[in-house]
Amino acid sequence: xxxxxxxxxxxxxxxxxxxxxxxxxxxxxxxxxxxxxxxxxxxxxxxxxxxxxxxxxxxxxxxxxxxxxxxxxxxxxxxxxxxxxxxxxxxxxxxxxxxxxxxxxxxxxxxxxxxxxxxxxxxxxxxxxxxxxxxxxxxxxxxxxxxxxxxxxxxxxxxxxxxxxxxxxxxxxxxxxxxxxxxxxxxxxxxxxxxxxxxxxxxxxxxxxxxxxxxxxxxxxxxxxxxxxxxxxxxxxxxxx
Numbered sequence: 115x116x117x118x119x120x121x122x123x124x125x126x127x128x129x130x131x132x133x134x135x136x137x138x139x140x141x142x143x144x145x146x147x148x149x150x151x152x153x154x155x156x157x158x159x160x161x162x163x164x165x166x167x168x169x170x171x172x173x174x175x176x177x178x179x180x181x182x183x184x185x186x187x188x189x190x191x192x193x194x195x196x197x198x199x200x201x202x203x204x205x206x207x208x209x210x211x212x213x214x215x216x217x218x219x220x221x222x223x224x225x226x227x228x229x230x231x232x233x234x235x236x237x238x239x240x241x242x243x244x245x246x247x248x249x250x251x252x253x254x255x256x257x258x259x260x261x262x263x264x265x266x267x268x269x270x271x272x273x274x275x276x277x278x279x280x281x282x283x284x285x286x287x288x289x290x291x292x293x294x295x296x297x298x299x300x301x302x303x304x305x306x307x308x309x310x311x312x313x314x315x316x317x318x319x320x321x322x323x324x325x326x327x328x329x330x331x332x333x334x335x336x337x338x339x340x341x342x343x344x345x346x347x348x349x350x351x352x353x354x355x
Contacts, residue, residue, distance in 0.1 A: 115178055117142045117271055117301035118163065123172035125155070125162050131170070132158045136322070138329045142270075144317035145293060145302045149309065151344050154323040156305045157193065157275050163303070164190045164273060176271065186215060189264035191274045194253065197260075205251070205259050206244040209234055212266030234265040238292060254285030261292065272296065273303045278312075290315050309340065 118140040125133050133155035140146050148156045161167045163174055165181040176184035189212070212234070213227045223231075235241040238258040248256060257277055264272050278286045290312060293302055297317075304316075313319065313332050321327040321334070321343040328339045 115142070116140060116175075117144075117177060118303070119173075119175045120159075120163070121173045123159070123162065123174060124170040125158050125167055126170050127158070132324065133162075133322070134325050135172070136326045137172075138320055138326060140301060140303065140318070142301050143297055143299070145297050145304065145315060147313065147316040147319040148303065148305045148322060149313075149319055149343070150307065150322040150327075152307050154307075154343075156307065156322055159322065160190075160273055160275050160303065160305050164188055166190075187269050188271045188273060189267040189269040191257075191260045191264055191272075191277060193275045194256065194280055197256075200249050203248055204244065205235070205240060205246050205248055206231060208248050208259050209263045209266050212263040215267065230266050230268070231262075234262040235259075237265060238262045239288075252285075253280040254282065254289070257281060257285075257289065258292075261289070265296075270299070271301045271303070273305075275305045276307065277304060278306065278308070286312065309335070 116139045120139070121137050123133060123136045124131055136159065148159060150156050158167065162169055163181065165185050174181050176187055209231045210223055210227065213223055213230065217223060217227065232241060235244060238261050240255065240258050240262060243251065243255065248259060251259065277289065281289075293304075294315060296302060313335060316332055318330060319332055319334065320329045321339055323343050323345060327343045328334050
């Protein structure tokens with residue numbers, strides 16, 4: 115069974131279609147990149163897959179279930195720009211939020227929940243920052259904390275929206291190492307607008323510019339398809355070649 119299946123999906127903002135008739139399937143335990151220029155509908159597609167946006171038409175299934183019945187199977191990390199980094203919470207507070215769905219309304223975290231939080235922070239190398247305010251961390255450290263929160267949810271699918279914005283190359287490399295480790299147990303979907311050397315980390319890539327341009331292994335990234343996807347707005351094509 116595929117982790118995700120999308121069939122003829124169309125989603126609009128203010129009656130203006132942002133993605134049109136997109137169809138593809140994502141196998142389990144792979145890293146899949148959703149790649150395209152800014153404004154191409156990548157984040158819209160991800161939010162529709164998570165169930166944050168209503169669809170105009172088409173179908174999305176998560177392990178054979180409708181999205182409304184499968185939200186507990188997905189951990190979603192939004193863009194950093196959508197997060198209030200000045201909110202006074204500690205690293206540990208942020209990660210414990212990942213346990214709330216399993217706790218239920220008004221229930222307090224138990225010993226097992228705190229153990230899962232520590233394990234998640236240890237896995238991303240942030241356990242020593244547990245009591246630090248989230249706003250005091252670097253961009254890369256903040257991203258690691260939100261990955262830890264996603265791990266604490268213990269879901270088979272992890273979705274990340276532009277996780278490499280605002281972090282340095284060394285941190286990006288370390289996050290890729292972590293994601294490659296996590297795909298032993300998880301299906302990982304990454305939205306990214308940049309074409310860089312990191313594309314080799316994907317098992318599959320979906321090239322999107324409102325419509326699906328191509329879907330397959332990174333070997334599909336030829337000049338013709340990239341130009342079609344980015345509509346001539348390329349800055350990294352020559353470097354890649």
